[in-house]
Amino acid sequence: MILGSLVKYYEILSNSEAGAEKIARLGYCRANVSYALRLSKEGELLGLIPLKEQEQRGKKTVEVPKSMIVPEQVKKASGIKSNFLCENSSYMLGIDSKGKPERTKQCFNACRELHHTILDDVDSVCAKAVLSFFDKWQPEQADSNEILRNELEAIVSGANLVFYVDGIGYAHEDVAVKRAWETYCKNNSSSTVMPCLVTGERQPVARLHPSIKGVKGAKPTGASLVSFNARAYESYGCDKAQGLNALVSEYAAFAYTTALNYLLADDNNKQVLGDTTIVYWANSPKPVYRDIFLYSLNPVTEEKSDKEVVADKETESIIHTAFQKIVQGKPLDDFEGEINPETRFYILGLSPNSTRLSVRFFIENTFGNIMENQAAHYRDLDIEHSPDEFEYLPLWKLMQETVSPHSKDKAASPLLTGSVLRSIFTGQPYPQALFNNVMVRIRAEREVTRGKAAIIKACLLRKYNYQKYKEELKVSLNEQSENRAYILGRLFSVLEKVQLEANPGINTTIKDRYFTSACATPASVFPTLLRLSNHHLSSIKKTNTNYAYADENRITELMDKLDVKNNPFPAHLSLDEQGLFVLGYYHQKKANFTKKNKEEMKNE
Numbered sequence: 001m002i003l004g005s006l007v008k009y010y011e012i013l014s015n016s017e018a019g020a021e022k023i024a025r026l027g028y029c030r031a032n033v034s035y036a037l038r039l040s041k042e043g044e045l046l047g048l049i050p051l052k053e054q055e056q057r058g059k060k061t062v063e064v065p066k067s068m069i070v071p072e073q074v075k076k077a078s079g080i081k082s083n084f085l086c087e088n089s090s091y092m093l094g095i096d097s098k099g100k101p102e103r104t105k106q107c108f109n110a111c112r113e114l115h116h117t118i119l120d121d122v123d124s125v126c127a128k129a130v131l132s133f134f135d136k137w138q139p140e141q142a143d144s145n146e147i148l149r150n151e152l153e154a155i156v157s158g159a160n161l162v163f164y165v166d167g168i169g170y171a172h173e174d175v176a177v178k179r180a181w182e183t184y185c186k187n188n189s190s191s192t193v194m195p196c197l198v199t200g201e202r203q204p205v206a207r208l209h210p211s212i213k214g215v216k217g218a219k220p221t222g223a224s225l226v227s228f229n230a231r232a233y234e235s236y237g238c239d240k241a242q243g244l245n246a247l248v249s250e251y252a253a254f255a256y257t258t259a260l261n262y263l264l265a266d267d268n269n270k271q272v273l274g275d276t277t278i279v280y281w282a283n284s285p286k287p288v289y290r291d292i293f294l295y296s297l298n299p300v301t302e303e304k305s306d307k308e309v310v311a312d313k314e315t316e317s318i319i320h321t322a323f324q325k326i327v328q329g330k331p332l333d334d335f336e337g338e339i340n341p342e343t344r345f346y347i348l349g350l351s352p353n354s355t356r357l358s359v360r361f362f363i364e365n366t367f368g369n370i371m372e373n374q375a376a377h378y379r380d381l382d383i384e385h386s387p388d389e390f391e392y393l394p395l396w397k398l399m400q401e402t403v404s405p406h407s408k409d410k411a412a413s414p415l416l417t418g419s420v421l422r423s424i425f426t427g428q429p430y431p432q433a434l435f436n437n438v439m440v441r442i443r444a445e446r447e448v449t450r451g452k453a454a455i456i457k458a459c460l461l462r463k464y465n466y467q468k469y470k471e472e473l474k475v476s477l478n479e480q481s482e483n484r485a486y487i488l489g490r491l492f493s494v495l496e497k498v499q500l501e502a503n504p505g506i507n508t509t510i511k512d513r514y515f516t517s518a519c520a521t522p523a524s525v526f527p528t529l530l531r532l533s534n535h536h537l538s539s540i541k542k543t544n545t546n547y548a549y550a551d552e553n554r555i556t557e558l559m560d561k562l563d564v565k566n567n568p569f570p571a572h573l574s575l576d577e578q579g580l581f582v583l584g585y586y587h588q589k590k591a592n593f594t595k596k597n598k599e600e601m602k603n604e
Contacts, residue, residue: 002362003198003226003248005346006256009281013259016285024258026251027185029072029210030265031086032065034159035151040166041125043132048147049164067265070162070172071181072254075208076221082111084118084181085130085172086162089155093148094139097156108139118184124176129165189250196249198256203249210257214264215277217352225260225350225357226253271297273395274414276349276360278421282367283344288319289367293345295319296326296374298394326375327392341368347425349418360418363425373427380458384476384590385450393454395421401451402437404444413437429462430455439575442582446515453586456579463576472580477587484562484570485577488526489584491558492518495533497592498551501544502536519581523569530555 013023024030036049051066070086080103082091090096094108112134119127142148148155155161163171171177191204211222228245263269263279269290271278282289322339345367349360363370378392390397399412399420419431438455442448457473471478472486481487496511510529518525533555540548562569573581 001364002348002359003252003256005364006259007198007252008283009346010255010259012283012285013262023262024069024072026254027072027182028069029258030067030261031070031073031160033068033070033086033162034065035155036162036164036170037092037133038164038166039129039133041129041168043129043134043136045133045137045145045147046166048151050151065160068162068170068172072185072210075211080106080110082107082114084114084184085177086160087111088158088160092161093137093142093155095142095152095156105139118180119177122176122180124174126163126165126168126171126174127177127180130163130171133163191250194247196252197247198252199249201249203251205247206250206253209248209253210261212257212260212264212350212357214261214270215350215352215357216272217275218357219352219355223352223355223357225257225359227356268294273399273421274411274417275351276414276418276421277351278347278349280345280347282346284340286338288338289343289345292319292322292339292371293367293374295323296371298396299323299378299390299392322371326371327378329375329379339367341366341371343367345370347421349421351414351418360414361422361425363422365425370425373425376427377424377458380461381454382475383450383454383457384587389450393451395424398451398455401449401455402434402441404441423462430459432459432463435459435463435579436575439578439582443516443519446512448582448586448589450586453583456582460576460579469580472583474587477591481584482561483580483584484567485573485580486584487558487561488518488522488569488573489581489586490588491526491555491562492529492581493585493588493592494551494554494558495529496589498533498536498540498555501547501551502539519573519578521572523571526569 010023014025033051036051037045038047038049040046051068052063053066054061055064068086071084073083073086074081088096090098090104090107091111092108094104096104098104115130115134119131122128143152165171165174168174189204191207193202194205195201196203196205209224209226212218212225213220213222215223226246226248259281260279263281264277268287269279269281271294280290280293343366345365347361347363347370349362350357351360352358365373381393381398399417400410402412402416403410413433416431416433416437420434422428423430434455438452438459442452460469461473469483471481472483477490478486492510492515496509499509500506510532514525514529518529537548537552540551
């Protein structure tokens, strides 16, 4: 299913006007190239053309190699194998910094032999210039070459090189050279012809699949999504048969890896969370689907940030309008032909595993359904917050709430991140581990942030399918709730407020000493807290009688709801009830703050 979806996306891109320029055809691939060797028509080295481009990464501008479509490169695990017209200095110039001169010489000879095999009969100026260069070049004198001297250290560090023939252009773009390369590929395929599991057609089966590059944590040279190099992974009767264990044609292997590498090469097509690299695409060449989805992962509605989608004004308007509509629960209608909610959309999570890639999750649905699930996620998380905070909690901010602020590694658990993502995209209940982790952090930090309260609310909503605790799982305080755990949380917040008013500027409050116990075992703590509150109220009455009576009335009101004479404080609260206690505390604290601000403004 994954491979088939990627093959279809490759075909969509290659057949679209915009995608055809960016996507490689069969027999070619994209490679990062740092320099071009400028040759005369006679094969003399005339100069070195730097191809690195400046790219903005965050607040820094860095130089990165240029991405070019070149003849498909071989998969190198070991041994000496040369690529055609795009290689590193070991093969193209016979020099490197590896300290193995004999092997480097063999690499250069292998490269020269390959180019002669392909280009000997080609009547082209570019072909003849390249062959003449290989015949004339003397690797032992390369270190002292004036043209290479200034860039020699960068060249031998593994940078890819291509040929540029003076007055004509890049050798790998010459029509005759390309025709020779394609003929060579066709004539040198020794693969077994069998039915392809992806396309269903009888085609040559790929023995090795091209590498996938751009997954965080994987090798820079690339990793495999499909590979068989040990008996533990092989099917019966297919020992050491590699690709014959999974019959994927050469075309399908090329198409899915090309499409995946295309997605991974563009930061707008991928997001990294923990050790999981997420790529996403639609059955459409239009980037608007990708842009809306990317925005929905990290919505920023006030000021722009490094994580927000950068688009032209027209597209940005469509993105914002679409996102606001879906969060409000409105149908995602067609925006003048730009968006079709029935378009299939795919989300793939990949993580590194030695030389292979592990699939964390793969989700396929209509774009409209996926965005509705995203909207439900933000609605479930919606909780009262300060005006200067994010209107919608982005995923990276959400996962931070599960990590200790004192931890050196600020990354959330990759397994937990993957599970949360799956819940968001499918609309299923959040993993219990998310709720548990947040409760552990609250007990350890004795601090209830907006993010932690939002997670508790969302987890309980979905756990009980929006049926249980409906009165408590609100955006803001519900004074009519009769749930004892919720009321106890409210009461604790009021008692804390009374202490702060009696002792302005106090460093340690009842929250620091008693919050964890009050949340888990109320009966052991609240009698003590109520006795303390009497002393605090007496102190407040000396300075502000109105505040004292208001606080006293609020405590009385909550105690009446609890009716502890007939129904004593509970000895223990379950984990879900502890979550309700936290929500009651958070809601009441926000209400206390809002009410106090209004009273201060009124007095002014």
